[in-house]
Amino acid sequence: MPYTLSEVIVLFFTYSVVGWLWETVYCSIKDHQYAYRGFLFGPYCPVYGFAITTILITTYQVRDNIILLFIVGMIVASVFEYVASLFLEKVFHMKLWDYSDLWGNLQGRIAPQISLFWGIGVVILVRYIQPFIQRVINWEEGWTHGMLALLIVVGMGTDTVLTMISIKHFHMTTKQWDQRINAFQEQLRERVKKALPEERQLRRDQLEHWDQTFVDHLQKHPGTALSWNERRMIKSFPKMKVLDAKRFNKVKQHLSK
Template identity: 65%
Template structure:
């Protein structure tokens, strides 16, 4: 094992935080306002921590060979990204990224151009970033004797449990929205069909505007702060079994934000 357990935990946390910091700064600049990123409540993105520690462990024996480091980095990062996407979809019914429009993609989970990016990223990580980070971790290990790793495990463990509960509530809320929208569409359809001379199945056209107009009537639950944050932080997020909610999620967010401002006033 190239690293001790406590080193792996601290590496995981360090790169989770760096990933969160990078995404927060980049997205805040891009969107022209502060954007709190991350899947968990705390200031860290575990997907970066998992990815980087996995890459560091798997490339330990080839780090002196740039070509092998590039190839192994591509393979490890691509497999990790595919598995992470599959896990989120099967466990949480969520899809946070979609490469369907990129050439050579596999189920929209991975794509060659993204894998090449990861390959160059791994070289940058191993050759320039990790040596500096490792020096800091070595000092930390010497001074805390692994107790920092214990604290990180407890804090992130609690955060993970709270996030799983929040995501499950988010899933339930979006499915409730979908059910209410479908019921609303059926009511409109039945009302219109009852006035038609010739009965037949009416194709309901643009229902989006009508749903938002009847927002207060349809609303099953208000979206929590974290649920709204998730929708804003991951614009490509899709709840796979709540398609209608996903179609109007932007309008719902705008309506919720306006309601919050009116309440505050």
């Protein structure tokens, strides 16, 4: 392998932080407000760290051939994105991105336009960014002799465990909200059945637009609030879908305020 284990760990951490900075700055500018991005609690996005470290290792032998670098980088990045999407869906029952509206997409997980973007990004990364990062890591390795890598493993490992607990709680919370919304819809149906003739159309409209009716109801009768991290997840990933809590998905943005 072209890198030592400690170098791989530091590379992973470095690009996780860079990815977090990129997403935070970009989304904050786009949303006109500060957006704390990332899946974990800390200021890093492991998906960037995993992806870029994998790309650096798999493209090492072709780094001097720009055409092969583009092709291999595009393929590796797209495969990684597909697997990451599948993992999140199967393990956490969540979908954080969806390319279903893009031409040629595969199950909404990857799309040709995005893959081309990844290919160009890999060329820029390997040819212009990584050489500088590697010089910094070489200096760090000579100074800490692998101690930084150990601290990264302990710190991010602890963060991962805490995040897994938080996400499991979040999943349980979304299902509880789904049950609450279902009960609310049943109440609306009963009101339609029992409504006087002059009220029936109003009750039907409330049932048809149940999501807005539910939000109005919450403003008058607030329920259990989401935790800070649960609100952050919703704000950080506005396209996120909880696959087994479909009613919650329709009102999640209102609950995050």
